[in-house]
Amino acid sequence: MNQPENVAAEVLDAHAKVNELFEHETYSSEDKQEILRLLKILGPLLSDGDPSAKDSFAVLRVVRGHLLKRPRGGGEDAVTVVAEGRGDWTGWVDLINDRIEAVAIENTARVIRELGADIVGVMEAEDRLTQQRFSDTLLRDQDDTNPLYPHVMVIDGNDPRGIDVRILANQDYPIQTIRSRVDDGPVGNRIFSRDCPEYWFRFPEGSALAGQPIAILVNHLKSKFGGNDETSVRRRRRQAEQVAKIYKEIRNGGCRKRCRARRFQRHTAQRSPAATARGYRPHRRRRSHSLRRRRPR
Numbered sequence: 273m274n275q276p277e278n279v280a281a282e283v284l285d286a287h288a289k290v291n292e293l294f295e296h297e298t299y300s301s302e303d304k305q306e307i308l309r310l311l312k313i314l315g316p317l318l319s320d321g322d323p324s325a326k327d328s329f330a331v332l333r334v335v336r337g338h339l340l341k342r343p344r345g346g347g348e349d350a351v352t353v354v355a356e357g358r359g360d361w362t363g364w365v366d367l368i369n370d371r372i373e374a375v376a377i378e379n380t381a382r383v384i385r386e387l388g389a390d391i392v393g394v395m396e397a398e399d400r401l402t403q404q405r406f407s408d409t410l411l412r413d414q415d416d417t418n419p420l421y422p423h424v425m426v427i428d429g430n431d432p433r434g435i436d437v438r439i440l441a442n443q444d445y446p447i448q449t450i451r452s453r454v455d456d457g458p459v460g461n462r463i464f465s466r467d468c469p470e471y472w473f474r475f476p477e478g479s480a481l482a483g484q485p486i487a488i489l490v491n492h493l494k495s496k497f498g499g500n501d502e503t504s505v506r507r508r509r510r511q512a513e514q515v516a517k518i519y520k521e522i523r524n525g526g527c528r529k530r531c532r533a534r535r536f537q538r539h540t541a542q543r544s545p546a547a548t549a550r551g552y553r554p555h556r557r558r559r560s561h562s563l564r565r566r567r568p569r
Contacts, residue, residue: 283329283367284433286313290365291432294339297357304353307339314365317348323368330365337361367433381410385420390442391473392421393490397438400426407440418443427452429467436466437490444476448485456514463514465494465507470518487522491515 290310293303311317315328319342322328332339339361341354355361384392397403404424411420421440425447429436441447449472457463468491475481494507 282313286310287330287365287367288432290314294364295358297359299353299355299357307353308351311340311365312348316365317351318342321368328368330367332363332365334361334363336363339363377406378410381406384411384440391445391471391488392440393488394438394440395492396435397426398434398436400424400438403438403440411440423447425450425471427454427467427469430454430462430464431466437469437492439469439471439488439490441471441473445473448472448474453514453518463511464491465511466492468511468515468518470522489515489518 290307293299293307293310296303299307308317311332314330315321316330316332317340320334321331323331337355337360339353339355341352343350394403403426407421407424408419412418413420420442422443423441423446424438426436426438427450428434439447449470451470451472453464453468453470454462456468468489471488471490473486473488475484475486477483491511493511494504496504
């Protein structure tokens with residue numbers, strides 16, 4: 273979000289809390305007052321919201337039934353919650369995506385190009401088609417004839433804001449297999465805030481490990497944004513332990529080549545199609561008579 277950190281934290285917290293309240297089977301009087309308070313913070317209290325409005329952070333999506341009663345000509349104090357619980361209506365609150373300046377997008381693309389990795393893990397990604405357009409438009413070869421990363425994949429994760437993790441791979445590394453981890457953990461208490469997908473590739477011909485598999489895990493641990501209390505620390509520890517478990521499962525399964533792409537920059541409030549990226553670039557076999565192919569450990 274293109275907002276000061278304290279404002280962004282309040283909005284993100286309100287978004288998460290109001291959608292959680294919506295799921296209550298029965299709305300108590302306290303629930304109704306809190307829903308109104310949170311909608312006031314987010315914007316869609318007097319109306320369902322306008323994505324183009326600068327003073328609104330979210331829109332209220334109502335598919336069935338009614339959540340609110342807004343008397344004509346009345347102010348915020350006149351709005352009431354008429355739904356008595358989740359069964360009376362269907363809907364949710366969506367955050368409005370901020371417009372990202374073209375310079376920020378171009379700079380992100382420039383960093384990825386200069387990195388020159390064969391495979392890139394990207395944090396805070398949106399939907400796959402948006403990421404595909406970003407790759408096809410801004411990440412092209414020197415002749416501007418082909419995209420540098422024709423293989424792009426995003427799996428919807430557990431983040432209600434639609435902020436996920438994705439993978440970019442060049443033409444030598446088509447994706448072989450994908451496995452999502454969004455369901456790790458019990459219902460209502462999933463382990464990963466987003467996902468920790470496994471992407472499997474094979475080293476290309478001409479490389480030192482030609483034909484051998486490599487597994488890459490792309491993960492964004494629970495953010496410290498908005499606070500770093502004990503609950504956040506426990507959740508990150510739980511996520512890290514699960515990543516270690518996945519790593520051991522892959523290793524015990526016979527794959528000795530793996531890489532975990534994770535977020536390594538300080539959290540920023542600004543979102544972009546490729547906010548943060550860390551790439552993996554396997555070493556090419558040198559044209560030297562003294563280099564021998566190593567056997568896998």
